[in-house]
Amino acid sequence: MFKLKICTAGDPVLRQLARPLTVGEIRSAAIQELIGYMCDTMRDAPGVGLAAPQIGVSVALAILEDRQDYALKNFTPEQLAERERYPFPLTVIINPKLTVIEPEPVEFFEACLSSVGVIGIVPRAYAVKVEYLNEQGEPQVLQAKGWQARILQHEIDHLHGHLCIDKVKPRSLMTMESYVKFWQDKSVLEAKAALT
Ligand code: ZN
Secondary structure: OOOOOOOOOOOOOOOOOEEEEOOOOOOOOHHHHHHHHHHHHHOOOOOEEEEHHHHHOOOEEEEEEEEEHHHHHHHHHHHHHHHOOEEEEEEEEEEEEEEEEEEEEEEEEEEOOOOOOOOEEEEEEEEEEEEEOOOOOOOOEEEEEEEHHHHHHHHHHOOOOOOHHHOOOOHOEHHHHHHHHOOOOOOOOHHHHOOO
16 A cells, blocks of 8 residues: 555646656556556545546546445435446546537536545536546547546546636535535535525
């Protein structure tokens, strides 16, 4: 277990365009080791995604994973269904190119390991396609909808220097403490009606 320090909003590395990796670099011991450390760090946080700039390395690499135990800890089955949130295995995406398939925005609360202590409602496209290289440097295509599409958009934004707090509906931005107290158990429609 090797836990890396997560950079927080205000660190310039989070605002840079991450550089693509060559296949040779992807297969190098250094990048393979980085991927392993990022997995440990993401699971320890815990989080459902982590982009290399978040641990201070400005390369176009991110990892994502959603596990049943994370989801069930914080959401009811109804809330999971509303979010179309289902578990998926560890996925390493390198040099990703994202295409929006279904642009109709869906709005839910979204947080980030780099924006500590705050959360807000962020509109995201419902469905996306991502072309990328996997951890062996092989080309892959992934089509995703619902929560997995949201995570992909969030992580790929990191590689372009964007944070979810850039896209949050400003009047919905709140402390995590208020979120837990007022909105965690409510539907997002109730929160939108009261806040935005
Ligand atoms: Zn993030």
